[in-house]
Amino acid sequence: MxxxxxxxxxxxxxxxxxxxxxxxxxxxxxxxxxxxxxxxxxxxxxxxxxxxxxxxxxxxxxxxxxxxxxxxxxxxxxxxxxxxxxxxxxxxxxxxxxxxxDAKGIANADVYSVRELSEAEKQRISETFAPKVGKQSLNLTNIVDPSILGGLRLRVGNRIFDGSVSGKLRRIERQLVSANNR
CATH class of the missing domain: 1.10.520.20 (N-terminal domain of the delta subunit of the F1F0-ATP synthase)
Structure with missing residues (x-):
């Protein structure tokens, strides 16, 4: 076992x-x-x-x-x-x-940002995203990642919410490539 x-x-x-x-x-x-x-x-x-x-x-x-x-x-x-x-x-x-x-309705989440987030910012993120994943609140771990350029990327379990500049650029690039292949 x-x-x-x-x-x-x-x-x-x-x-x-x-x-x-x-x-x-x-x-x-x-x-x-x-x-x-x-x-x-x-x-x-x-x-x-x-x-x-x-x-x-x-x-x-x-x-x-x-x-x-x-x-x-x-x-x-x-x-x-x-x-x-x-x-x-x-x-x-x-x-x-x-x-x-889980019994309390709390989930652990990683939030990636360009800089360290304040407690107020973490609280707002928790209040915004907790209902989207069916929880009452999120325990956030802030990970500073300059490669995202700006915005945030949030990972809760196996769900990822990508509002980062680098993520948006990747999506635009995919759209352009797929439009050229048609």
Missing amino acids: SQSIIAKRYADALFQLGKEKSKLEQFESELQILRDVYRSNKEINTFLKHPRFSIEQKKKLVGDSFQSFSVEIVNTLKLIVERHREDIIVDMIDDYIEMLN
């Missing part, structure tokens, strides 16, 4: 548990902290994967390191360690956050 399917299953189980216990937001904030720790501290991953340390030592490290977290999160981590699936932790967290955002 692929790692991504396994990560989704753990994320789904945590999501259902969070819903039952009304802890969805608490789980999200704890998982975001865990993701930051896991990405910034490579030694924890090395320790958790090392064959010389027993499962009990690894579970103790998880319990001691994340004792301020909810019992459900700590037990999930211990279960992941017990089953030697340390590689799925970041994917599981990403899947959980995606499920939570």
